[in-house]
Amino acid sequence: AQSVTQLGSHVSVSEGALVLLRCNYSSSVPPYLFWYVQYPNQGLQLLLKYTSAATLVKGINGFEAEFKKSETSFHLTKPSAHMSDAAEYFCAVTSSGNTGKLIFGQGTTLQVKP
């Protein structure tokens, strides 16, 4: 069975500081991994996805994530936080033959302080 664990339900950074949101996955088959962002009272927006190509994936709004098979991790980073980055972030996993069913982590709330 596949699962996702997001370490830290709440992360607080200062504006301009590095953002690091942690995600570890469990999968017995090669995974497809995703990061989504959810702003208050809105649906989910895809930030980036890993589909077995390059291990360093670049997404929208300056975010990127690195797939590390040995660590079963897919952490999300951004060099410099902006106030507009404050939101809920979800890591998700799926796999081939899974009909695209996404399995989400519990989410991490990112707070950006001025």
Add this chain to the structure above:
Amino acid sequence: DAGVTQSPTHLIKTRGQHVTLRCSPISGHKSVSWYQQVLGQGPQFIFQYYEKEERGRGNFPDRFSARQFPNYSSELNVNALLLGDSALYLCASSLGPGETYEQYFGPGTRLTVT
């Protein structure tokens, strides 16, 4: 182009009642998935439909059902509502049912059961 639309935006129901939620996918998308997001948690997969056929079902009771229409829109039905059914219900559409197809999420329907 219009994104995924869902209706209603909010609704309040009483325990034991029935509810129908509606979703219109992005034009050209033939697959629709439904997710339940309880407050403070990540979305949980409920159903996926493709070409009017059920392609996947999550771990939800038989009180939950869905269908997809010839125009690819979809309905999610929940019978005998329980307080625990209170959640944000998200619809996602994609070109196809597989893991390589990006899922685009709607804004959700906020269901409150009293």
